[in-house]
Amino acid sequence: MDGAAPAEFRSFQDQFKSWKAALATADWTPWLIIALAAALRILLLGIKPPHFDEGINGWFVDQMVKNGYYKYDPTNYHGPLHFYVLFLSQTLFGRNLWALRMPVVLMSVVCVWLTMKFEPLVGRPVARWAALAMAVSPGFVFYGRYSIHEVWLVFFSMLFVLGLLGLWRFGTSRYLWCAGMGLTGMILTKETYIIHVGCAAVAAAVCYVSNRLSPLPQEARPSKQSWDWVDLAAVIAVGLALIAFFYSGTFIHWSGLRGLYQSYAAWFATGKDGHGHEKPLDYWIRLIGRYELPILIGLLTCLFCQRLKNISLRYLAIYGVGTLIAYSIVKYKTPWCIISIVWPFLFTFGGAISLVPLRLRAKDSQILIAGLVVAAALTVWFAVEREYQFVWPFLVVVALPFLAVALRNSTSLRAMQSVVLAVAFGWTIWLNFFRCTTDTEPYVYVQTYNDIFKLTRPLLTLARRNPLNYTMTGHLIRNSSYPLPWILGDFSRVGYYEHETLPAPLDADFLLVQGDRIKEVEEKLQKSYYTEPLTIRPYQDTSKVYFEATRFKDFFPGRAPDFTGKGSG
Amino acid sequence: MKGLAAGLTFFNIATVCGLLLGIFGGGLGRTTATLSLLAGIVAGIAAFLQTYDPGSKTRPVAAAAPEAGDGTSAAPQKRTRYSQVFLWLAVAFFALFAVRSFCWLLYIEGDEFKIQSPNNLGDLALHITYIRDFANGTPLWPANPIYPIGHLRYPAGTDLFNALLSLVHLDLILGLVWVGLAASTATCYALFRWGGTFAIAGFLCNGGIAGFEFLSTGRFLDYQGDKTIAWKSLPLSMFVTQRGLLYAIPAGLLLLWQWRERYFRNARRAPLPFWVEV
Numbered sequence: 037m038d039g040a041a042p043a044e045f046r047s048f049q050d051q052f053k054s055w056k057a058a059l060a061t062a063d064w065t066p067w068l069i070i071a072l073a074a075a076l077r078i079l080l081l082g083i084k085p086p087h088f089d090e091g092i093n094g095w096f097v098d099q100m101v102k103n104g105y106y107k108y109d110p111t112n113y114h115g116p117l118h119f120y121v122l123f124l125s126q127t128l129f130g131r132n133l134w135a136l137r138m139p140v141v142l143m144s145v146v147c148v149w150l151t152m153k154f155e156p157l158v159g160r161p162v163a164r165w166a167a168l169a170m171a172v173s174p175g176f177v178f179y180g181r182y183s184i185h186e187v188w189l190v191f192f193s194m195l196f197v198l199g200l201l202g203l204w205r206f207g208t209s210r211y212l213w214c215a216g217m218g219l220t221g222m223i224l225t226k227e228t229y230i231i232h233v234g235c236a237a238v239a240a241a242v243c244y245v246s247n248r249l250s251p252l253p254q255e256a257r258p259s260k261q262s263w264d265w266v267d268l269a270a271v272i273a274v275g276l277a278l279i280a281f282f283y284s285g286t287f288i289h290w291s292g293l294r295g296l297y298q299s300y301a302a303w304f305a306t307g308k309d310g311h312g313h314e315k316p317l318d319y320w321i322r323l324i325g326r327y328e329l330p331i332l333i334g335l336l337t338c339l340f341c342q343r344l345k346n347i348s349l350r351y352l353a354i355y356g357v358g359t360l361i362a363y364s365i366v367k368y369k370t371p372w373c374i375i376s377i378v379w380p381f382l383f384t385f386g387g388a389i390s391l392v393p394l395r396l397r398a399k400d401s402q403i404l405i406a407g408l409v410v411a412a413a414l415t416v417w418f419a420v421e422r423e424y425q426f427v428w429p430f431l432v433v434v435a436l437p438f439l440a441v442a443l444r445n446s447t448s449l450r451a452m453q454s455v456v457l458a459v460a461f462g463w464t465i466w467l468n469f470f471r472c473t474t475d476t477e478p479y480v481y482v483q484t485y486n487d488i489f490k491l492t493r494p495l496l497t498l499a500r501r502n503p504l505n506y507t508m509t510g511h512l513i514r515n516s517s518y519p520l521p522w523i524l525g526d527f528s529r530v531g532y533y534e535h536e537t538l539p540a541p542l543d544a545d546f547l548l549v550q551g552d553r554i555k556e557v558e559e560k561l562q563k564s565y566y567t568e569p570l571t572i573r574p575y576q577d578t579s580k581v582y583f584e585a586t587r588f589k590d591f592f593p594g595r596a597p598d599f600t601g602k603g604s605g
Numbered sequence: 606m607k608g609l610a611a612g613l614t615f616f617n618i619a620t621v622c623g624l625l626l627g628i629f630g631g632g633l634g635r636t637t638a639t640l641s642l643l644a645g646i647v648a649g650i651a652a653f654l655q656t657y658d659p660g661s662k663t664r665p666v667a668a669a670a671p672e673a674g675d676g677t678s679a680a681p682q683k684r685t686r687y688s689q690v691f692l693w694l695a696v697a698f699f700a701l702f703a704v705r706s707f708c709w710l711l712y713i714e715g716d717e718f719k720i721q722s723p724n725n726l727g728d729l730a731l732h733i734t735y736i737r738d739f740a741n742g743t744p745l746w747p748a749n750p751i752y753p754i755g756h757l758r759y760p761a762g763t764d765l766f767n768a769l770l771s772l773v774h775l776d777l778i779l780g781l782v783w784v785g786l787a788a789s790t791a792t793c794y795a796l797f798r799w800g801g802t803f804a805i806a807g808f809l810c811n812g813g814i815a816g817f818e819f820l821s822t823g824r825f826l827d828y829q830g831d832k833t834i835a836w837k838s839l840p841l842s843m844f845v846t847q848r849g850l851l852y853a854i855p856a857g858l859l860l861l862w863q864w865r866e867r868y869f870r871n872a873r874r875a876p877l878p879f880w881v882e883v
Contacts, residue, residue, distance in 0.1 A: 051654075101712050104721075127708045127782055209686070270687060286701075287825055507716070528716045 065164060066152050073148040073171035076464060077141045077180045082133045084472045085484040085492075088573060090183045091519020094136055097122045098525050105285035110295035111302045116282040117224035118185045131525060136183045144180025144187045150194050151382065157201050157348040158383055165386030165453065169330040170379070172461040175323070177468050178479050179372045185226050189376045192221030193232045197355065197380075200236060201348045209263035216271035220278050227299050231362050232376070239355035246342060246350060256347035306368050315369035318428075320360060323374055323478055325428025327463055329456045332431060334381030335360075336439050337388045349387040356380030371481045385453070394443035404440065408433060475574045484519055484573050491548060491570060491581050492523055494591045499526070508587070511539050513557060514550035514579050517572065543601070547582040554580050562603030566592045606660070606798060606862065606876060609791055611653035613856050614881055619645025620766045624745060627765075632742035638772035655878040659866060660798065692797070695805040699793045702809060706845045707785030711778050723830065724837075728846040735761045736777065739768030763848040788851035792844070795858035811839050 086094065096119050100106050106119045121139045129135035151167040158166075170176050179186055199215025202208070222229035247256070283292045316322075324332050338353040356378070363369070363377050396404065415429035442452040471477050473486055498505040510530040512520060517532060524530050531539050542560045548570065549557045565582035566589075572579065585597040623641035627633045709721040711729060720729055731751070738750045739761075749757045763784065770780040796804040810816070815836070818828045829838045837843075844850050863877045875882070 101709070102714050104709060124704070124708070128779065128786075130776060130779055266687065270690075286705075526713075 066149075066167070069152070069164065069167050069171050070145060070148055072168075073177075074141075074145045076172065076177045076468070077144055080469060081137055081141065081181060083469065084181075085486060085488050086133060086136070086519035086523060087182055087184070087484060088482045088518050090136060091484075091522040093119065093122060093183055094126075094131075094519065094522030094525070097126055098131075098522065101127075103285075105288045106282075107285055107289055108283055108292035108295045110299035114185055115223065115225045115227070116285075116292075117221065118183075118188055120282065122183065137181060140183050140187045141180060143191055144176065147176070147180075147187065147191050147194060147379075150191065150198070151379075154198060154201075154348070154383065157198070157205055158346060158352075158387060159390075161389060162349070162383060162386040165389075166382040169334075169382045169385055169457060169460070172457060172464055173330065173382075174327040174460060174463045174467045175371075175374050175378070175479065177464045178472070179375050181468065182372070184372055186372045186375055188225040189222060189228065189232075190379055192218045192225060193229075193376055194218070194379060196222060196232070197236060197352070200240075201351060203261070204258050205348065207259040207261035207263070209267040212263045212267055212271055216275050220275035223279055223296075224282050227303050228373075228376075230300075231366075232359065235355055235358040235362055239351060239358050242354045242358070243347070243351045246354065247347075250342040252347050252350070253345055256345075309367065311368060313370055314367045317364050318426075319369050320364055320374055320377060321428050322426045323371060324378065325426060325431050326478060327460075327467070328374075328378065329431075329435075329459050330385045330453070331378045331381045332428070332435060333388065333439060333453070333456055334378075334383070334385030336432065336436055337384040337391070338381070339436075340391055340394065340443075343391050343394070344384075344387065346387065346390060349383060349390065352380040352383045352387075356384065371479050388439070388443065388453070389446060389449060391443050392446045392449055394440065396440070404436075408436060482573055482575075485571055487570050488520065488523075488572055490568050491520070491546070494583060494588055495524065495527070495546065497591075498587075508545040510546045510548075511542065511544045512548045513538065513553055514548060516576070517548065520548070520572070543584075545584045545587055549580050549582070551577040551579060558599065558601075561599070561601035563601050564597035565599045565601075566595065567598040606658040606859070607653050607656045609794055609798075609855065609859055610656040610877055610881055611649040612787065612791055613852070613859060614652035615645040615649030616766060616852055617645075617856070618648035619769060620762045623765055623769050624762075627739075627745035632744050633739055633768060633772060634742055635772050638769040641769055642773065652878070652881045656881065657874060657876050659870075659873065659876065692802040692805075695802050695809070696793060696797075698809055699789070699805055702840055703786055703789035703793075706841070707782050707789065710781055710785060710845070713778075722841065722845055724842050725846045728848075732761075732764050732767075732848050733777065735759070735764040736767045736771060736780075739765050740771040760849050763851050766852075784848075784851060785845075788855065791855035792851075792858075795855040795862070799858045799862055809840060 096106065100119060100123045106116045106123075108116050122136060125135045125139045129138070148167050148171050151170055152163045154166070155163040176190075195214050196218025199211045199213070199218050202211030202214060219229075219233070222232060279296070280293065281287065283296060284290050285292050324335065335356075338357050341350055341353045344350040344353060359377050359380070363373060411429070412433045415433055418424035418429065438452065442449045467477060467479060472480065473483050474480055475483065475485075495505075495508070495510075498508070506527050507529055508527060510524065510527060511533060512530065513533045515534045521530075521532060533539060538557070538560075541562075542557060543563045547557070547565075561582075564585040566585060567583075568581050570579050570581045571577075582599065583591070619641045622644045623633060623638065626637040626641060630637050706722065710725070711733075712719050712721075720726055734750050735757070738747055739745075743750075747757050749755050767777075767780045767784060770783070771777055775783075792808075793805060796808055800807070815828045815831075815834055816838075819825065827838060827841050828834075829836060830841065844854070859877070860882065863875065863882060867875045
């Protein structure tokens with residue numbers, strides 16, 4: 037051992053030098069983009085209270101702790117993967133909002149990284165502009181800070197398409213794995229994967245026709261495939277094993293596998309009827325017009341699809357428009373779906389540079405101008421006569437000529453793209469840090485109001501002071517009180533009473549009572565309480581929260597109880 | 606092996622420091638726990654830097670391969686690409702075992718604390734008593750917390766480490782889960798480096814043919830857990846319940862690996878520095 041020490045010190049120095057050299061030669065641009073994405077997604081992550089769906093997801097995870105697995109319910113039509121990840125996160129980091137949201141935050145950052153993995157297909161500048169646009173996009177940031185399934189679907193659909201394009205372009209087994217695992221991940225995430233798979237297939241056919249009309253260069257032809265049947269068998273075996281593992285509740289609930297097809301009966305009914313989430317046909321365009329200028333530019337770039345000489349970009353443009361149309365037809369629309377629809381337009385936004393210099397033939401220019409005039413007339417007519425109040429038609433009419441002019445010169449295009457990204461960045465800050473619970477923002481949808489802090493802050497403060505307070509008695513007498521069942525999951529004596537039911541005795545340390553049941557409850561209360569009005573979320577009437585006066589008097593200094601029951605005197 | 610040596614050294618030095626500081630300070634406190642864990646981190650980093658892993662330079666996966674235009678490996682590697690399939694299967698099953706055993710080790714349902722493994726009902730309660738006793742600042746070496754006379758005679762190093770984590774405000778259940786999963790990772794890797802895929806599979810599947818009852822019932826259960834079968838599953842009956850093994854098995858395998866490299870494979874120098882070996 038005597039001779040070992042000098043060698044070890046030399047080894048450390050060598051290692052340090054190699055790190056230094058690696059840092060000096062590293063390309064920092066991708067890391068800066070990822071750091072920006074991470075900062076926007078992680079900063080003040082707990083600023084908004086848990087969303088209704090987050091509360092339900094958290095509650096499902098609590099059931100997993102009790103049951104030992106996730107019992108897949110086909111009428112819930114959400115795949116099991118997200119719940120297992122949340123379970124692991126909660127088990128490792130505790131039952132708190134950060135632990136609930138962090139897996140999705142990380143996956144959202146990974147999506148930005150994956151965008152840059154399209155580099156061999158679309159080129160480095162395009163991939164990086166697309167990644168930057170995703171990093172600062174108001175929608176990708178907003179829904180990347182929620183613990184919902186959508187970000188998983190974005191990641192796996194991107195992986196799937198990356199695999200398909202990579203197979204076409206390079207034909208290696210690595211891309212076969214990307215496509216296979218992307219498809220598996222989509223199946224494990226959400227039943228809407230069927231839309232993405234269908235659109236990918238249709239886009240391939242349309243791309244073929246597009247190629248016949250405007251032939252792509254020779255190198256756009258499919259590459260020789262270097263994977264074999266063993267690779268394919270391995271991909272299929274792993275995919276099936278993962279699907280069976282998760283849908284069968286880790287081999288405990290085998291009937292969950294039947295849900296793979298049973299879910300579609302419920303899904304088609306919901307998609308057709310809307311179930312309270314019906315939206316107009318142009319809903320997604322309205323959102324894009326309001327928040328996502330880079331994506332609007334990407335969508336407009338698709339108009340020049342036939343001029344795109346890169347097969348991957350042309351395919352992404354067709355696939356993106358196809359997915360947008362498909363999701364527009366479905367009546368059931370929730371705003372977070374936008375991120376799994378629009379990500380291809382990030383690439384067309386970045387790929388607009390490949391159209392420079394755009395030279396339109398006289399006939400094409402005439403058609404474009406005529407189209408703009410008609411569009412402008414229609415826009416004004418709709419705004420004046422039909423009182424159509426959305427901004428996107430105006431934006432399209434203004435942005436399209438700007439884009440057509442900017443496409444003549446790479447400097448002007450880059451300037452335009454930079455301005456657009458700066459606007460998106462501003463929107464992101466404004467939406468995510470100043471108006472994240474403001475219900476007039478269309479992205480803020482069924483979001484829990486900050487009002488629930490009136491109830492949760494005193495309770496959690498008392499519990500932190502003394503864990504015995506987790507045994508406080510609470511009655512939540514109202515319908516649909518999510519996300520409170522998850523937030524109060526550690527409180528072991530909280531009951532939830534919907535419809536006509538009431539607990540006995542009715543007095544408790546705290547109560548939350550639905551507006552139309554206040555009279556009935558107050559007639560039976562015996563103790564004294566501090567009270568506050570509380571609204572959990574939009575489309576719900578205001579409740580009244582009661583805090584038992586003796587226990588909560590520190591939170592209401594100098595204030596007499598607002599309600600005195602019959603037995604208090 | 607550098608990571609394994611670092612992790613085990615962190616655990617070891619933190620626990621020993623905790624013990625010594627506890628003895629001199631009349632019991633553990635937040636300051637002693639913080640100091641012990643910091644000492645463990647420093648020692649872990651030193652162990653990482655000073656450990657030499659001859660295997661990492663000769664493993665077949667590190668062999669150079671020609672690259673395709675997109676940066677992916679070309680076809681000649683195909684024959685070796687899936688040669689590790691049994692290893693990954695063994696690792697996957699080990700991960701399933703670890704997650705199932707330690708993520709549900711102890712959980713709360715309503716007013717009740719629940720323990721998943723029937724083997725663990727008595728053991729875990731005792732371990733928690735030790736952890737609480739250490740964390741509450743009992744003078745070290747402590748009196749036996751469950752007998753009226755005598756000192757603690759149990760090798761409670763792992764519990765002392767968990768007490769350190771509790772003292773820096775890591776929740777008790779989270780601490781148990783973290784230590785269990787980290788030890789499982791260390792054990793799986795140490796088994797692989799000692800005996801390859803066969804060692805991992807041997808550890809998981811030991812115990813005869815009782816488990817084949819699964820083929821008739823179709824239910825995943827511990828069929829060796831039956832009282833009439835004396836040959837129990839090593840992971841389920843020992844690794845999960847006897848918390849000392851969480852450290853002892855990977856540490857023992859690390860030492861075996863060190864001695865094998867040193868005395869039988871003529872490594873250029875001893876992989877572990879002497880102070881880590883001790």
